[in-house]
Amino acid sequence: MTELLDLLRCPACGGTLARRDGSLVCEARHAYDLARAGYVNLLPPGKMKNARAGDEAVMVRARTAFLSLGRYDPIDEALADALCRLLPDGEAVVVDMGAGEGWHTCRTAELLFEKRAAPVLALGFDASKYAAERGCALARARGHFSRCALGSPREGDVTVACLPGNIFHLPVADACASAALSLFAPVPWAEAARVLAPGGILAVVSAGRDHLIELRRELYDEVRTTEYLPAPPEDSPLKLLERVPLAFSFAAESREELENLFVMTPFYHKTGEDGRRRLAQRDGMRLTASVNLSLFVLRGVTCSSAS
Ligand SMILES: C[S@@+](CC[C@H](N)C(=O)[O-])C[C@H]1O[C@@H](n2cnc3c(N)ncnc32)[C@H](O)[C@@H]1O
Ligand SMILES: [Zn+2]
Numbered sequence: 001m002t003e004l005l006d007l008l009r010c011p012a013c014g015g016t017l018a019r020r021d022g023s024l025v026c027e028a029r030h031a032y033d034l035a036r037a038g039y040v041n042l043l044p045p046g047k048m049k050n051a052r053a054g055d056e057a058v059m060v061r062a063r064t065a066f067l068s069l070g071r072y073d074p075i076d077e078a079l080a081d082a083l084c085r086l087l088p089d090g091e092a093v094v095v096d097m098g099a100g101e102g103w104h105t106c107r108t109a110e111l112l113f114e115k116r117a118a119p120v121l122a123l124g125f126d127a128s129k130y131a132a133e134r135g136c137a138l139a140r141a142r143g144h145f146s147r148c149a150l151g152s153p154r155e156g157d158v159t160v161a162c163l164p165g166n167i168f169h170l171p172v173a174d175a176c177a178s179a180a181l182s183l184f185a186p187v188p189w190a191e192a193a194r195v196l197a198p199g200g201i202l203a204v205v206s207a208g209r210d211h212l213i214e215l216r217r218e219l220y221d222e223v224r225t226t227e228y229l230p231a232p233p234e235d236s237p238l239k240l241l242e243r244v245p246l247a248f249s250f251a252a253e254s255r256e257e258l259e260n261l262f263v264m265t266p267f268y269h270k271t272g273e274d275g276r277r278r279l280a281q282r283d284g285m286r287l288t289a290s291v292n293l294s295l296f297v298l299r300g301v302t303c304s305s306a307s
Pocket of ligand 1: 055063097098099100101104125126128131165166167168182184185186264
């Protein structure tokens with residue numbers, strides 16, 4: 001099985017990392033300590049070391065509370081189904097870019113294992129140290145945490161490591177990932193192409209036109225109906241393989257759940273007093289989830305289902 005330490009790279013110089021006591025150290029002596037929560041902080045030195053980088057704690061807490069209710073499970077199912085169809089047999093290494101607190105990282109890894117019966121090593125990177133901390137706790141609670149972030153051997157069939165890291169300078173080796181994931185996060189196209197192994201898949205989940213439309217109608221007088229369809233820059237080695245729309249409805253069953261959903265979205269930063277007041281009066285809401293699952297491969301490489 002692939003060991004995590006073989007995949008990690010120094011965020012300062014790109015060198016390989018070795019274990020020394022409670023730290024990871026590169027040949028140029030850049031050192032990264034193991035935090036009490038269980039992660040190694042691989043944010044590059046400088047401004048991204050700032051604890052405020054990435055989503056705020058309040059957003060992370062709200063997302064954990066909302067996602068743990070399983071409302072977005074159909075997204076993880078669709079993602080795992082697509083990867084299962086497209087990836088070659090055998091162990092899968094998954095790099096989740098902008099993983100938040102690792103909910104989808106864990107669920108996708110679990111579902112991939114259930115569907116393929118081959119080991120999964122999933123790495124979730126997020127700029128927020130708090131999110132990585134929650135990710136470690138989640139991985140621990142679901143039995144996927146291992147000390148492999150510090151070089152210990154992997155312990156189970158599903159291993160999930162959540163680490164603070166900048167997705168635009170991923171601290172991982174070239175061509176090591178069977179799949180790179182980006183869910184509701186900025187897409188680092190160049191880094192995704194760099195870390196994907198030949199035949200690997202970049203899977204991007206983005207909001208569709210009607211995503212949470214009922215919530216947006218409650219928050220805003222005018223609702224935009226444009227849709228962002230992720231596409232790599234023209235000079236990217238990545239090309240679109242397929243785009244799968246997915247829509248389902250779910251109920252936010254309490255004021256608290258609705259509030260959590262609101263806080264975990266970009267609407268939290270964009271909504272004025274009136275919209276917030278209107279939302280606070282609702283005890284629940286039937287909602288539409290509408291997303292696009294866009295799958296990309298490296299040009300000139302056939303993926304397993306096409307070979
Ligand atoms: C909307 S959240 C989505 C989280 C998770 N993928 C999910 O769907 O639950 C976007 C995440 O991207 C992270 N992020 C944004 N820019 C980043 C960067 N440059 N490096 C690492 N993470 C970043 C944020 O901290 C945030 O947790
Ligand atoms: Zn270094």
